[in-house]
Amino acid sequence: MRQNDGVNTVVDGADAAFEDSPTDRSTSTADLEARLIAAVDIAREAVEASGEGAVGEHIEAVVEGDCTVSHYFAADITGYRGWVWCSVLATCPPVDAGDDIDITVSEIALLPGSDALTAPQWVPWSQRIAPGDLGPGDVLAAPADDPRLVPNHIDSDSLQSESDLDDVSAVMLELGLGRTRVLSREGRDDAATRWFEGAHGPDSDMAGASKLHCGSCGFYLPVAGALRVAFGVCANEYAADGTVVSAEYGCGAHSDAVAPSGEGSPAYDAYDDGAIEIVPAAPAENAPTDNAPVVAESDTVPSDTVASVDAPTEAEVAPVADESASADS
Structure with a gap:
């Protein structure tokens, strides 16, 4: 009997003779692997028979060992982008040279591919906890071998037995020390x-x-x-x-900080009405100056002259009215 990957196979005399010839065995194994690689339809039917999901195109066939080949198919399943179906086929050499080989489906699995969306690697809880995670009612016990803690006022190397540790602990409690471990x-x-x-x-x-x-x-x-x-x-x-x-930290609320002068706002600062501040004033834009030209009375235009220029007289309007009337007649 020969054991191959957990499967026991009966070996009779013919097969034993086959094993005695390394050349024949190598040739036969290569032929069996070639048949397993070509058995794509068998691998596909096995996945489809499982009814777990749609099977896509054949991706590759990988030789896992003697007489064992894994076929990989694309998994056309919603939410499983990049995942692949794996169908493992196996066989064994025939007893007689002319006998056909039987191909067996060892297992079927849905595996993540190289670009599959997978969950992050699992990290133990003791390594995931971070500062600030402790909440009301939570218990976070320090490990017994926590390197941050050492026995309180105890040199463990000087203790000869557990009874010495018990005696020291009792004295510590009597003295009111209370803590059995302190920071290392x-x-x-x-x-x-x-x-x-x-x-x-x-x-x-x-x-x-x-x-x-x-x-x-x-x-x-x-x-x-x-x-x-x-x-x-x-x-x-x-x-x-x-x-x-x-001790080297600091802020504006230091006990020796000096408040700035004033009341904090100019509206509430003290005003000294006895102090006079002379501010030069700028000249007004419309104020007359000494060099401004003076307009003589002879240069002014009479009001009646302006009216005669701007408005037409009755003599100028009448002929126009007469011409329009004659045209209508």
């Missing part, structure tokens, strides 16, 4: 990097526009521990209230 050096470095490069770090736009820094502000509450000299919490309700800020 790696955890502190990660937090400091995020805060320093974040929106409340020295490179932000707000800090660049301010001349004063949080380290000298009365609203600045330094954090405890190793990060005390570099970070604190803002206590100004009009600024970054309740947010960790860098």
Whole structure:
């Protein structure tokens, strides 16, 4: 018995003799693969018989191994652009040289092609979660081997057994320390990097526009521990209230900021009515000047002369009326 890709095939004496000849086996295998490649209709009928969707044109045939060939067809299915049908055909050498071979359909599958629209690669939930995703009622437990945390005030290398750890934990609780783990050096470095490069770090736009820094502000509450000299919490309700800020961060609400002079608007500024400001006035456009020409009385035109020029007299109009009357008669 010979096992080929999970399929057991009975080998009788003739087939055993066939296996003893590498040349004959190679020639026979190539012939079988050629027959499988040519069996496009069988592969298509198998996909159509499944009734899963329309089958398009034949794309290619790929030899997967000895006596196994995969036929790929275009999948004409709405919503599956670029997907292909895969029909896997298999066979085995005949017992007698003159016998026909039987072609078997091993499996049928709908697979995405090179230009298929597929879902993005799955990422575990622990790697997908991002800052800001935690909501009310959510539980986000730190892993037991979280490199950001270390036992509180404990040198684990000096402990000889679990009983020593239990004893130290009991003493910690009695002293009111409470926390069994605290930030490690790696955890502190990660937090400091995020805060320093974040929106409340020295490179932000707000800090660049301010001349004063949080380290000298009365609203600045330094954090405890190793990060005390570099970070604190803002206590100004009009600024970054309740947010960790860098000591080099700054804003316009600094406790030492000086308000500009005035009342904020010229309409409310104090007015000194005792001060006189002399402003040169420009000459009026229609005001007469000393060099303006004077019109003599002899140069004026009488009113009756103007009327005789503009309006026709009765003597000039009458002949026109008489001519029109004679023409009508």
